[in-house]
Amino acid sequence: MSAKFLRETKDGTLLLVYVQPKAKKNEIDGIDEWRGRLKVKITAPPVEGKANKELVKFLSKLLKAEIELVRGETSREKDLLVRGLNPKDIKERLKL
Numbered sequence: 637m638s639a640k641f642l643r644e645t646k647d648g649t650l651l652l653v654y655v656q657p658k659a660k661k662n663e664i665d666g667i668d669e670w671r672g673r674l675k676v677k678i679t680a681p682p683v684e685g686k687a688n689k690e691l692v693k694f695l696s697k698l699l700k701a702e703i704e705l706v707r708g709e710t711s712r713e714k715d716l717l718v719r720g721l722n723p724k725d726i727k728e729r730l731k732l
Contacts, residue, residue: 640672642723
């Protein structure tokens with residue numbers, strides 16, 4: 637499986653995600669091959685940055701890493717910087 641949703645940078649790994657807010661539960665919902673992004677369902681609504689905060693918290697816990705939203709604050713397509721993990725580590729921790 638290709639890992640188009642992961643890009644190594646000098647600061648860490650860029651994790652490209654597509655978010656579905658107001659879901660029943662927080663979960664990884666596979667890969668969106670068309671967009672080349674990891675699909676993530678989040679329970680929080682997309683209001684006042686709540687879904688963004690929830691997304692960062694959920695993935696930080698899952699990956700046990702520091703995560704920062706670098707692009708896509710008001711979009712469903714978001715770029716997150718994962719510090720201290722390479723793409724291989726991230727795939728292992730996400731069980732992909």
